[in-house]
Amino acid sequence: MGYVEIALYGIGGLVALAIVSFFILSAFYRKPGPEEAIVRTGVGGLKVQTGKGMIIVPVAHSADKMDLSVKRIEIAREGEDGLICQDNIRADIRVAFYVRVNNQQSDIMQVAEMLNPKRASEINQLRELFEAKFSEALKTVGKQFDFVSLYTDRDNFREQILNVIGTDLNGYRLDNCHIDYLEQTPVESLNPQNILDAEGIKKITELTTQENMKRNSFEVEESKVIKQQNVDRDQALYELERQRVDAEEKQKREIAEITARNQAAAAQVQEEERQRAESARIVAEEQIQVAEQNKDRQIIVALRNKERTDQVEIERVEKDRMLEVTERERVVGLADIEKDKAIEIEKRNIQEVIRERVMVERGVVEEQENIKNTQEIMTADRAKTVAVTMAEKDAQESLVIQVKAAEAEKQSAEFGAQQVVIEADAQRDAAEREMQATKMLAEAKTADKAAEGLAEAQVTMAKADALEKEGTAEASVIQRKGEAEAVVIDQTGSAEATIVQKKAVAEAKGDEAMAVATEKVGTAEASVMGLKFNAEATGIKEKAESMKLFHAAGKEHEEFKLQLNKDKDIEIAAIDAQQNIAEAQAEIVGEALKNSTIDIVGGETTFFDKIVDSIKAGKSVDRFVGNSDVLTDVKNTFFNGDNEYFAAQLRQFTGQFGVSFEDVKDLSVAALVGRLITMADNEDDKSRLEDLLRVFRGAGVASQKVATLGLTDGKQAK
Known part of the structure; x- marks a missing residue:
């Protein structure tokens, strides 16, 4: 059993090896086509194979296919480069040569050694190799033939070309050649200064002249024969025409006799037929007229219907157009309204922004004024503390005298303080109203100018500003003079009020000091004298506190009024100072530059x-x-x-x-x-x-x- 398995494994391995070998060989095996050859280089040297395949190992070998098919090369000699024949007549000729690589291993190897196998059969490569040789062969063979013999003996001309060139061309083979085109070169293309062309022109002229003379003689003889034949023909025709006329006249006479007899009978028949035809014609004309009238009537009706339809259509189109115009005007009007609405909204937004900015600036100014008021109050508190300390010192020295004087002047001070408070309240209300009115006017002017600035162009605005400045210059000067006089009067009144206020403040401080001193004296006497003076001291203390509060309210009103007057005086003084400076500058510059010509560029600030x-x-x-x-x-x-x-x-x-x-x-x-x-x-x-x-x-x-x-x-x- 073991030997059988080994044998089977061996057979399987051999089969697998055979299959692998087959696939390897099929991958490396290349076979050329019917008109191709494989040229292999590399290991083993240059090898060529046609009809059969060969093994190509990619690393060891390099292989290319060579085309062995027949290629056509056309050589043309025309015009000044035309082919010169034996009789020195130039000929325009085009000859097609059929060349291929000879299907022999030696020839293929020879071509492969000279050229790349892929380019061996390219037309450009073949023309580069053989054009000069073929052209030289044409000139050599063409000089052996007359121009006429090129036409009559083309086969011999072709054979001579093949003999001169030969069939073996360094591995290539010339299979055949054919004359594609052959014609005499036009005389206009010949060069009379060329000896060969001059000889050719001479022969061409002689031959054409002789041929023209022969043709002319033939044409003259032809004319003579034709004329004679025409004369003979005319004579025969005239005789035949005479005989024809005699026969026709005889026939006409016979026909006239027969016709006369027949006409008499036919006239009666014709008249009857004419009457019937006329009746039929009249009936037909009447029917035609009736039909034409009906047609005209229908045409008129159709035209009127068309006019009515056109009028209705025109009215409908006009109505649609008017509706479109109305709709367009409505849309345009709505767009204008929307535009105006957007402009007004934008103006209101701008005015709102300006109003907010003015409110912010007003808040800043009020905050600054509050800071100044706080500083002034702290300064007054420090002065008050110093005055109280000094008053306490003085009160110890003249306690009894001041207490009596305070009681005596109490009623007068209360009355004067009430009057001062009433006047201060009235002045403060008037000043606040004036300030609010001024701020509102300033805000209104600012908003108006901003709105006008958005609506008007910059050029118009500049012109308006110039006219406004020019027209209001004198009024501004007069106004500022009046304001200056008012300031002087106001400053005079303010100075007097300041004196009165200072007196009142001094009296209030004295009263306050007296009250404090009285309180201390009453307290001291109460400790010595007991309950006898306690009630009196308490009354004096309460009166002193009332006077202190009363004078504090009057002082606050007076300080507010003084602050307003001070701010007003400062602003008017600043305006006057700027006016005086501007007038002084104008006088200086005017005096210095009164004889100068100056182009003014810039506003009043520059x-x-x-x-x-x-x-x-x-x-x-x-x-x-x-x-x-x-x-x-x-x-x-x-x-x-x-x-x-x-x-x-x-x-x-x-x-x-x-x-x-x-x-x-x-x-x-x-x-x-x-x-x-x-x-x-x-x-x-x-x-x-x-x-x-x-x-x-x-x-x-x-x-x-x-x-x-x-x-x-x-x-x-x-």
């Missing part, structure tokens, strides 16, 4: 600053130039003591270099001078321009634009 900066820059330049000998020489060179000399120098340089101020007005001064330096041809001009550039840099105007110098069209602004 104009004076720019004027002052310009004057400051000019003074700096004057001081800088005056303290420098070099720059003084430059000044004398460029300015020469004449205001127009600087413009003349600049015009000289710009004119010299072909530069206009309009071209460079947007450049900086330094850029303009730098451009002129680069355009200068001699060192003198460059040196003068460099000195001028240093002057500009020292004056701080090098970075300014040329347009700010006021120099345009050769004129200098003073």
Whole structure:
């Protein structure tokens, strides 16, 4: 049993080995097609196989297939390069050569050694190999034949080409060749300066002339024979025509006799037929007219129906159009309403934002005022403490006298305090109302201006501001004068009120000190004298506390009124100060620049600053130039003591270099001078321009634009 298993295993292994070997061989085995050859290189050298396959090992071998099919190569010689025959006549000829790789191992190996097997049968490769040889063979064989013999003896011409070229072409084989196209080269393509072409032209001319003469003689002889034949034909025709006419006349006479007899009988029949036909025609015409009238009537009815339909359709279209127009106008109106609504909402939002901002600013101002009030109150408390301490000291010295004086002046002080409180309340209410009215007016003006600023264009707004400032300048001056006079009067009244208030405060402090002293005296006497003076001291203490509270309320009202007056005085004084400063500045600038031509650029907050900066820059330049000998020489060179000399120098340089101020007005001064330096041809001009550039840099105007110098069209602004 063991031997059988071993045998079976051995047989199975052999079968598996055979199968594996078969698949390996089938994978490495390559077989060419009917018109192909396999060229293998590598281990074993160059091998070629046709018809049968061979083993190709990928690592050890490299194999390519070679095409062995017949390829067609066409050689054409036309025009100036046409084929020259034995009689020196050029011929346009196209010959097709049929070439292939010879199906022999030696030839295939020879071709494989020369060329890549894949490219061995490519048309371009074959043309590159054999075009020159085939063309030379054509010229050699063509010179052995006349032009006419090329037509009559084509087979011999082809055989001669094959004999000259041969069939063995270094591994290739020429199977056959055929003349595809053969025609005489046009005379226009020949070169008369070429000897062979000149000979060919001569022969062509001779042959064509002879042939033309022969053709012409044949044509003349043909005309003569044709003319004679035409004459003979005409004579025979005339005789036959005469006989025909005689027969026709005879026949006509006989026919006329018969016709006359028949016409008489036929006339009667024709008249009867005519009458019947006329009757039928009349009936037919009547029917036709009736039919035409019916048709016209139907056409008219149809046209009227069409007109009614068209009118209805036109009215419907017009109605639809009007509805569309109405709908479009409604939509446009709704859109305008929505737009206006959105604009109004946006205006209200802006006014609300402005109102909120004003409220915030008002809160900030009130907070600042509260801080100031707290500071003033603390200062007053400190002064009060000092005054009380001093009063206690003085009260110890004149206790009895002050107590009596306090009792005597008590009634008068109470009455005066009540009057002061009433006046303070009235003034505080008036001041609060005035402040609220002023704030409301300011808020309204701010909101109005903001809304107008959104609705109006910036150009219109600027014009309106200019007109408003121009029209209200005088009124503002008069108003400020009146306000100044009112301030003077108010300050006078405030000073008097301040004196009265200080007196009242001093009296209140004295009363307070007296009350404290009285309290202390009463307490001391009560300890000595007992209950006798206790009630009196208690009464004095309560009166003193009442007076203290009473005077505290009056003091608060007076301080509030004084604070309002102080703020008002400060604001009016600031306005007056700004007005005085502006008037002084205007007088100074007007006096200094009354003879100048100035372009004003900027608003009221920047104009004076720019004027002052310009004057400051000019003074700096004057001081800088005056303290420098070099720059003084430059000044004398460029300015020469004449205001127009600087413009003349600049015009000289710009004119010299072909530069206009309009071209460079947007450049900086330094850029303009730098451009002129680069355009200068001699060192003198460059040196003068460099000195001028240093002057500009020292004056701080090098970075300014040329347009700010006021120099345009050769004129200098003073």
